[in-house]
Amino acid sequence: MDPRKKFINVILPQVTQYLREESSRKFSYSYRKGYLAEADVNIHKFITSEIRNHFPNDQILSEEGDSLEDSHFKKGTYIWILDPICGSMNFVRGLPVFACSLCVLDKDGVLFAGIFDPNRDELFFADREVATLNGDKISVSDTISLSDSLIALNCNQSDWNAEKPDLKTLVNAFAPPVTRRIHIFESANLELAYVACGRMDAYLNPTDKVWDIAGGSLMVTSAGGSATILEGSFSSPMKCKGIVASASSILEPVQDILKKL
Template identity: 35%
Template sequence: MEFSLSNALVVAKDAAVRAGRILDEMLLTASVREKGPKDLVTDADIAAQKEIESVLLTAFPDHVFIGEESGLELGAHGLADEPSTREEGPWTWVVDPLDGTANYVHRLPNFAVSIALVRGDTVWIGVVYDPISRELFSAVRGEGADLNGAAIRASGCHRMEDAMVAVSFPPEVHRDSPEVEQFLNVLEQSQSIRRLGSAALNLCYVAAGRLDAYWANRLKPWDVAAGALIVEEAGAVLSNLCGDQTTIWRGEYLAVASLELQQLMIQALGT
């Protein structure tokens, strides 16, 4: 297939829906193992990733593919280098075949397929598919974000006391971890706080106005690449926890519905 962003978006959506179908079909039968402490993987993750890789690389065989279950170090393609030393590089698909594996294992319906097309530090396409709700979030850089074809926008919320906020904790978190103190501060100041279990969907929910803010300290590129573009294209503000520019290759993310709320969140997080 001839490469264009519009063609790539069509292929990415197809791959996401196909993978979602696999996740749906294997929901009751998937076997589970631990990759690390409290870090789960199922054979559904593997099957979904194989399907995504096949669809994407059949269409665009000269592209690079990085999936959570590939067993690759991020540096294998020079992608973890500092941005100042990295040139544009190849078109690269960054994929999480099952974001929210713990939810999936427990049959809690909050998990998704995440597919992004990246070049250098720039995400050009983002697709996140929830196979339970059949919600397909997508964005192309500069063209806005949509949900099942209808445009979405962030809520514009600008007061902490009105804000519904979500957080992601890493697999291993202790009572003296900074995430816990941050959680308590935001819990005290916000209207409500949630830990939903899928970074990709959290970002999409900020984009769609269902959440007003979301933060995380230690995420992987495949967790956030697609959602990061979707949330920005929906008019939300994306930064690190200090309010500075971030990229998908770094682990800190703060997505908020407005600049005013961003400053309040930064104060609450104590960064």
Template identity: 30%
Template structure:
């Protein structure tokens, strides 16, 4: 494995520290499912606690970097060219229902381009990360997108409300960050979704690119209502044909 940058190292440490809270809180969810109050407030609290740990760790190391985060919002600091993009729990609804499929996502945007990203699934202890021109990795092993080129052999993934039906085999997992990480690792052959937030996908965008995949052009200055279509190069044109009205 190539050596990783100091910034990616900071991101990994921050996600690992925050994951301890999420693992502990996730263990409490079952008990909360039956409580009168219900688990919603609890999950919001988990989100905020994890986010605070991540932001504190990143700020300790890089006090001048700006921040875009799901709960915290936008914080413009001295260094406007470098921005951390954070989603403390992507897949909150899964978390809320005790489904172990959610992730921490952290990315670093520099001069309007994602240069580092990670997606960490704390329950399965699966860490996906990538840096510009340095490849994509899963638990320290290099990963590449799928090699399939027959669309009928492929498994795609989406999320949100999909009105049109496509002649495609696809799943809905409820976690955009992991969907993209799985495309990077070749588990899924492609991913498509509308109305995403930048923090849902920032960590995953660079993973797919560095794993040899293709993603539509995304305006990094926009934080909401993002449309994404990601896949291996082998299947991209066929997927776009199927999704021509997406």
């Protein structure tokens, strides 16, 4: 087995130990970054330390770490992208809707991706050929019509005046009867995993950052769906922004609505 593939599958379930600590839900808050739990920091330190031990020449990009301002790939370079707790606000408030995401990129894009939900003990994993849930192959839903679909929306809203379209606009655009139902879970990686396994039909957020969407984008495409990054590309991860991911049959109508907003 490829060592980076094995690493993701072994390391992600181990984050549970940091979520059970008595102090894990202590948090700070900033307008720019939102909620930061103690567990965010501890998981970041744990996984980044293990990556450096096993793959000392690889680069690391974590939501809770230093950014890579110049993250263009060089020959032989791998970049790890980590979101220690995707859904930190849910975690600190005791809502069991969050996940840990870890993926690795090479010069061609996302190579391997894992998304672990500790609340359901579910490990989603993808390479470029297949996506699995606890080892079993998964696929996107077979929903054909947008009006029959369940879609998830998020809008980070760290700056209500600057981010367009805002959440209110998105909700109004996709509310029934345009879709069957809309959901806002506030855990992008988990929502993308749910699209990959058919629990949801689509996910979109025009303002997601690379750690929110890199792993999930591979998860959805390897499960037979479509994923479009709205700005930038993985060749320069810090410039990536926004995603539309869905069962292939409803991608076009979702994109058509977004273009009008």
